[in-house]
Amino acid sequence: MARKSLGNIRRAFAPWADPAATPLVQFEAVTRRFGDITAVSDLTLALYPGEFHALLGPSGCGKTTLMRMLAGFETPDSGRILLEGQDLAGTPPHLRPTNMMFQSYALFPHMSVFDNIAFGLRQQGLAREAIAARVAEMLALVKLEGFAARRPDQLSGGQKQRVALARALARRPKVLLLDEPLGALDRKLREETQYELMDLQAELGLTFLMVTHDQDEAMAMADRISVMERGRIAQVGAPEEIYEMPANRYVAEFVGDINVFEGIVEEIKGEIIALGGPGGSMILDDPNPTVDLGQKVNVAIRPEKLSITLEEPPQPTNKVKGEIWDIGYLGDFTMVQVKLDGEAGQLVKVALPNRSRRAERPIAWEDRVWLSWDVEAGILLRG
Amino acid sequence: MEAGTETLDKRARGRASWLRPRWLVLALPYAWLLAFFLLPFLIVLRIALSDTARALPPYAPHWTGWAEAWNFLQALDLESFTTLFGDSLYLEAYLSSLRIAATATLITLLIAFPLAYAMASAPRRWQPALLILVILPFWTSFLIRVYAWMAILRPEGVLDALLRGLGLIDEPLALMNTETAVLIGMVYSYLPFMVLPIYTTLEKLDRSLLEAAADLGATPFRRFVSIVIPLARPGIYAGCFLVFVPAIGEFVIPDLLGGPETLMIGKVLWTEFFSNRDWPLASAVAILLLLVLAVPLLVYQRFARKEPA
16 A cells, blocks of 8 residues: 655645744743633744634633733733734733734624724724725625625624624734634534635735634634643644644544544554554554554544445454444434444444435444454554 | 414403403503602692682682582683793792702712722622612611711811811811702712613623724723713713702702702792792792703603614
């Protein structure tokens, strides 16, 4: 089988890989505590001009606090935040060249759409005509021409979201901060808006920093994702890296579905590791094996990387036997749960794409089946 | 669903329409208003249209049955109102009441707004305690509190002694029996009525709006002028209304603190009623006062309707 390395995934835009590139925003060892709780802990991160960066994590992981510190609503207890090399400490929010789109949108209820968008421009002391022109430009950008005179309470959720976006973009911020920008939209609208936001970001060449708890959102939109866990960054990387090469079990479990198998290292041959375990033996291919012989390790396999067969596959390793436990039809694919043989009876998730409309499903409840996977499917989890 | 509503409708139709609970609920407050507002008002109006008489009660004509109804109606006239408009004393009293009430309302607003803002900005756990502090004066009698102000403001009273002790004044301030004393008494008495509605609107104010304004480059002053004040407007209107209306007709404060110099319509009414025993004129004063009060009420309602909730 041909060796495939994840390093080959093509990326046109990767300034973070270029040591000569200058970051736009730098968080340097930033810590923020609220009483006994450390919301952000000794965190270092650099954002590059034109990057769409997502802070991804469960609620309470510190992602919003980190963003609010860049906006100036929170002050770091220690560490520095730099924008274009300038320390932002002591600069109040209204003097920072960042703008935020709030999760609740925070539209001014007593002002028209026009006045909401013009608010930031008026603070800059722009001339009346310049303000009118910029507001018109922003309304066209978010496709809300003709809504200038409306009040926020006369708008739908999607329209409010657009006004909030237009208002935040009107001042041409150096960094646009998006706090759960699509959280309040229904699913269909969320998908549409997602692509519109991406187009907008590419078109304007702006740097976006987005906070989200929705991995799909982060994966689809961001150039890079920081997966956060209890105030720290668990992993920073492009969506493919986060998904296919999670740094640890937390990242693997937070982003996407995962099956975890235990094994003991029996042999290491270059990049090939052979494992023995309760489910059988397994060979996996890890470009950077940092394990010892006899070490107990966890191997993660994504549900879509598993195959189900009724017959035993010919390969000698990377296969386990079990029974169909549950079949969940989800439209685009079917999520099958297989209960492995053995005392533990581990449940394994398998995602089967539904390629044809009327094909009979080859498997049924309580079928005895084999699960198998490629040598490169397994992810060796460290920590 | 459909069948269910049908049976409900039938059941409701079976009973007389005015017996339906909905009508009873609506009728109760109207009955209350009729019995305790409209009827007394009509009685006062009837007295205002009568003439004074050396009788008990001191006005004529009296209702002597349906047979004399025509004579009774013919005896009614607008004489009291003519007197009211003819003598500049009454007009002056009304204008002076309006002026004093408006001044008191403005001063109360200027004190109450920062107070309410500070309360709404205080940590959540302190807010109930602060609210109680604002309401606390209500737990003692209004009259006693006004008497207390007499003790404070009178010549050589508490205030004079304090300021003299601090070396700030040499002469007594002579505040007692002045309009200033009336204003002090009114502002003090009505402050909670201004603080509470403003606090309520400020407390509901979404903090993220202020953050958004700051994010968009608004200085603290701009945020206050462009966001806080407009959004507190319903509370400001309600507070001004709650202070202005009772202040116009106020009697106790001008009587106890204002002395004979302060002309207010409440005092005029009292004098006509008890000193001069001119019940028809006193009633006419009361009815005109009601009309004067109805104007700010209508203005307030207009503003309240314009303001989206």
